[in-house]
Amino acid sequence: MSSVDTQLEELQQTIADEVPPDISVTEVKYEGPELVVYTRDPKKFAENGDLIRRLASQLRKRITVRPDPDVLSPPREAREEIMDVVPEDAGVTDLDFHEDTGEVVIEASKPGMVIGRHGSTLREITQRAGWTPEVVRTPPIESSTVRNVRNFLKTERDDRRDILEKVGRQIHREEMSDDEYVRITTLGCCREVGRASFILSTPETRVLIDCGDKPGSEDEVPYLQVSEALGAGANTIDAVVLTHAHLDHSAFIPLLFKYGYDGPIYCTEPTRDLMGLLTLDYLDVAAKEGRTPPYDSEMVREAIKHCITLDYGDVTDIAPDVKLTFHNAGHILGSAVTHFHIGDGLYNVAFSGDIHYEDTRLFNGAVNDFPRVETLVLESTYGGRNDYQTDQEDSERKLLEVINETYERGGKVVIPAFAVGRSQELMLVLEEAMRNDKIPTMPIHLDGMIWEATAIHTTYPEYLRDDLRDRIFHEDENPFLAEQFNHIDGGEDERMDVAEGEECIVLSTSGMVTGGPIMSWLEHLGPQEDNQMIFVGYQAQGTMGRRIQSGWDEIPMGGSGGRTQHLQLNMDVATVDGFSGHADRQGLENFVRTMNPRPEKVLCVHGDERSTQDLSSALYHDYNMRTFAPKNLETFRFL
Template sequence: MTIIRFHGGCHQIGMSCVEIDTKKSKILLDCGMNPSDNRLPSINPSDMDAVVVSHAHLDHCGAVPYFNFKKIYCTVPTVDLMYIVWKDISKLSKTYGEKDIKQAMESIETLNYREEKKITKDISMKLYDAGHILGSSSIYLDVDGKKVLYTGDINEIETKTLRPADTDIDEIDTLIIESTYGSPMDIKPARKVLEKQLVDEISKTIEKGGKVIIPVFAVGRAQEIMAIISNYMRSGLLKNVPVYVDGSLIHATGVYLSYSEWLNPKIRNGLENRINPFGDVKKANRQIIDKEDSCIVISTSGMVQGGPVLQYLKLLKDPKNKIILTGYQAEDTLGRQLEEGAKEITPFKNKLPINGEVVKIEFSAHGDYNSLIRYLKKIPKPKKVFVMHGERYQALSLAMTIWKNFKIPSTAPTVGSVLPLF
């Protein structure tokens, strides 16, 4: 019997790690790190024939260099983005160093979407476009004739930078699906509405002669926000003010540009017509920004916890300026304190009064509840479903919906669960 072991990413978002254990082989799907406390999954790497990484987010790839795996499979752009993520982790947490990163890089074998590859005696695989960030994939396995789809993080709608997730997938016996927005309460405004909100908020501040700070994660959201701003500026719907960037998003955007054929074809067309999809941005520093009049500063980290964005928070002493939070803000982060209306925060040693406006517009790289349901309707009907990568309520709620509405046996396993895969 083939079994599945859940090492992480159950009833939570973070540390995704699933083991497929057949009579002849053992592989891992993702090997992430917990973003809030840098925890790693407990596994024995020497047991594993291979690890397949769905995409270059920390909660899916962050632990890989720590374990010295024999073989790592992922898409080509994922390698370049993972390198940036791993470097950031080694700098911030010291979980592993340059030698471990180099060793991991040397064990990677890359695949294109839909390219078939035999990875162990009884497992072959294919990667499908997951529509979530550059190079992100859903992992499709043939385990001795039976088929498994591990969705990874998915987005079923088209965004400025990416194509929607692939759904023209062959038959599926077992589905392992994410549930970030797995409850019927998780219905988000349409993309266009969010874009308009962002542009309106920026415009209001610019009209007053203020500056806008936008904290972002380096990979995914940063490029999406840059593409939206540059689009609206080109069309004249947003006033042309200088846009500055800071942090590892600069490298990540370079990677996006160098793999334009993996992105939304509109990006490629733009480039052919000499349009930089991410706009004419400049590298920021404190002195430049202080001297500027109205401008936009986009910088890491997304939850305002570390990263160069901290240096720009002083701008919020001035009520003319504004910070726009673009994603989920975890507990115990400065981002969360700002979101909850803190009148002062302590980014460094001294207290900083917050007089500027704080706005939150959530640009997720995940499909919302309706999008997950559409995805489930589009792919072939599986015989069994495991729900992971969601907070407990979301995971349980999606599992229940799949039972009730799709009539498919479905569970949201907890960490440490060992279950029959088929």
């Protein structure tokens, strides 16, 4: 018998000893980081509201209780009991029963009403029906991504249970080494923006954090081939942790499965959905541009199937000697500062991912309060000495001024925007400005993936800023449903109609003008002097966006027969700072200055050479901490 089987037997006996004698425990197993307890008496478990909490506290594990399949009531009877318990105002749209696990997935417009105060309605559902309820939100805006992900995971439930059981056994395996160290190896995004990737290793465990592409480059992949990463075999990696879904952090996550990785990906739920959306689009763009994609859509599905989603603040075992906690990073939907607690109080490391320290219209600012942190790996995108962004109110005022000026001369505004984050921020600014007559009411056309990404935002309002979340809960106040917004879904014909029509605003991907529908808008609107392009996001070195921002007025476009044609840009070009999802230099310093506790060491990454070195130097001088601006393929040993 393996050590894990012995451990499960002991846990089952401990639980049986702790629960009242009239409650049976028929089986105990690991599924990912959770301990799943099967019982023939689910209703009695539910009646004792504190029992699961006490067991979780005593065993220091996340516990889920499920009914033994033998004692389940028929779905038809259970449906009636559930609908009798759940308030009608909850807006239940679907009930999906899974008899193999005794779970019922309840989809509702207002999940909070299904959950009840401190889970009271969930407990009543189990008391009455005997099934274990799981609650998901009905998207206020129909999202094909959310629907497809949920349907896919439903069809793959058997495979997922096998994956989770395997992961659970790996997490709870016996520790084999008496050695103690913590190492971080940089596989990308050092003294450069993009291709974020790191290995966090101990004698027992190796964790890959992020695996992204480099904007403006087609072939610069993280250094996955080295022995610290996949060089020793893909399955020497115990876990992958994804901080957020932007492609410079997520693009090559599916590639890991092509190389043979078969383990878990830890991320938030919206990050999982957005990763699916963005990586599938990444493949689509590569195919349209005649490039060979590095992996196929099947690998994207494998990545989604292996995702284990965590909420902010949940402390979760991901290896025998590593616990993971996600905290809000304020950057995009579901973005996370990832905190690793290593060993029994041995060492703590936090990876910022990409952060925004101050509150924005979309998100609460990044969390920087932790139980312990010895080392911080900190993004430095705007870490340069003079990288101070305009105040948000000033930025919005300037944006509206440029839009008004363009409108008055009869021109159209085109804004290259990232589908996730900046587009939704701009939608909120523009909707409010039109509602308050600060700019004329005109159509706002959303092209590329922006509408779909917006639908995903409304599916997970609990990840948004508090007041925005409350507005989304009330359909008549949901700003994303304003009538000015038009989803461009008619392709080139609709774009031509817009270009020949009245004054309007166009938000289009890609945000760095590296492909996608923005290229078509340049062709339609670029030659006219009355029109205006406004950059509101970071433009990386080597991208077309950076070149246009730097003054290029003639840009290469794909031509027929393999010939490159050139497009003359006569439209005005403006840059409005302050809308970035990244903290500026002051925000980064404030994040570190107010961090509790303040770290002993900081690695400044994800910025060009000047930005990382400037920030590293400033933090060293101002806060007397050890700082580094590492290069790619460096390894840092702690302890």
